[in-house]
Amino acid sequence: MAGSVLQTANRGLWRSVWDRFRVPAWVSYVLLAAAVGVNASLQPYFFTLYNIQSNLNTFVPLVAAAVGQTLIILGGGIDLSLGAIITLVDVVVVTLMEGSIERVPLALAAGLLVGGLCGLANGVLAAYVRLQPIVATFATSFIWSGLALWIMPRPGGSVPRAFYRGYRDVFLGIPVAAWIILGIIVLWLILKRHRVTRYILAVGGDERAAYATGVPVAKAKVASYVLGGLFAALAGIGIVANTASGDPYVGGPITLTSITAVVIGGTRLSGGAGGAGGSIAGAMILSLVGNIVFFANVGSYYQELINGAIVVAALALAGIPSLRRRSL
């Protein structure tokens, strides 16, 4: 019993730490507008169709990954294997396509299935085996990336021309990638109203209270990871369409980007509060910051430093209000 009392105390404590660290979602929209403004002023051809398209093409995987990570974090979990799932989906889809357009539906379905299954495994480990999500998903990330390496030891594979050309196309005057991002937003708006998301939020907010009021806690957690895995699969498919090839290392850095996007977007890291809208803005902000630093013509050696410093500065700024409060 002593352990559980301690744990409750700890949970309460984390809550009090995180509560003070929640950027309101509107901040991320303002930051996004600012990032677009700065980017446009630095980059002469920012608003050309070609440039908007190439930006949107790179946004899609990040946006999808950020939405997936949001759902998992909302439920009180975290997924350090998200990037590895993206990689695994990437190589599975490319391998199954074999460069033929007829096989695309099969490959995409298999990709989604793989993403969902990886999520299911993570969810079962977190909810039923009751491992701490941060280490459990760290362990599974080795399994997913090992499988990806096994399927495709070296970057390559061929993607049918029609598939990646279609991704770069314009439909009804709007780039296809923008339609996909709109689709992801609509998907989130539907999910947000669905019971499953309410359960996920309840579990992330207070697991015991959720349990006491009859929320199927374990199932809700598993659902959050499965949904996260499915969005990761979308991200993987987006990467295939954008790069037109497979790469057994492609997803790695996305894990951490997705978590940063979620935090910038105003979702509480301990779960229970927030939403994917902010995360979507957060994902776009992060890739625009990269652009800005690139076009600001600082020496190439300074790019990574400035990139990181901007992210840290944004986090620090968001924390300033807590300085005024006398608190732990």
Next chain:
Amino acid sequence: MGRPLNPVLIAFAIAVLLFVVGELVSPGFAAYSQIINVLRVSSFLGIIAAGQTLVILSGGEGVDLSVGAIVTFGAIVASRVIDGQDAMVLWGLAQALAAGLALGAVNGILIAYLKVPPLIMTLGMASVVKGLSLVYTKGQPSGRAAPIMVRLVSQETVFGIPGILWIWLALMVALTFILRQTTFGRSLYAIGANRQAAYLSGVPVKRMVVAVYSLSGLLSALGGFFFLGYTQSVFLNLGDRYVLPSVAAVVVGGTSLAGGAGGYVGTVVGSIVLTVLQSVLVTLRMEEAGRQIVYGIVLLALLAAYGRQYRLRQ
């Protein structure tokens, strides 16, 4: 609801078991010199994970994901200052440690005073430090380790044990003493178990948090310095391989991710387990893909053996 078995003992048994498996697969694997060699390689992870242990013990979802970048930066600074001269070793070490301490302190200050979540703060710090490494080196790390550093890591002393292992042992004794016997150690467990209660009993919680992250930066830079003696020259992703294993070593060693329970001896054993495991998989001539999969599964099995959380209904 006490834990059924001491995690440190389980981890120790697993390390022994892995040596036995290695010996069965490839005779000579568990020979004395081979064991020493595995321990030598573990020592780098063990030293880096020492800071991680303190951070995780301090609770508040504490974790330091900037250790890899600071390891690299420490090694880069040391290598440039020392540049193969024994006379410069202490000066290089001092600069590397100062850099690590300063970077860790920034982590600690932003986490303690600006309430930035540790996971995300240290992640951001990792990319800042990577950027610093690039700026400092202009993409071309220079210099090399001094002969004395190489000897420290590879030359045998008493019982055929290289100096680095004596240093690691000393660190283990010192840290365990600090954790168990000093005010600092007790305060650390107190803030890890319950910050509110610690605060009310007069523990300077914020200063403790800053101290812990500063120490983690310092120990990472120290790990980088020693690792430089092993690799002899630096590269820009030198420390990346240590980020998540340092967390895993702590957890495998039985320290609770929630903070407030565990110790450094566990982390030492955890570092050895992870290193032997890698070594066994290499001995099995397994491909990189298979190695990763097995590594992941074994890690899961270890976690399931004693890292499980409590059931909701009790």
